[in-house]
Amino acid sequence: MRTKRSIAWATIAFLVLVTAIDMAASEAPNPYVQPPVLSLGSGQAASGAMCTSAPRSGNR
Structure with a gap:
């Protein structure tokens, strides 16, 4: 039981440390x-996703 508690506290301390370093x-x-x-109807083209590699209707 004591080992589980110490591991839990060490994990929480590590997460707090990483968060503090990131924020600083x-x-x-x-x-x-x-x-x-959401860019619905904004005129911006999609980029960096799977939908950008879909074949276009005019390119057959």
Whole structure:
């Protein structure tokens, strides 16, 4: 029981440490520079996903 508790505390401490290092090393995201979450009808082409490799109707 004592081993499980110490492993749990070590894991929590590690996660807190990683989160603190990440927050200290990075800056807050600027929501005005980020891409839109949903770009329905925005005119932006899809990129970097499986839907970009789908064959187009005119390219047969």
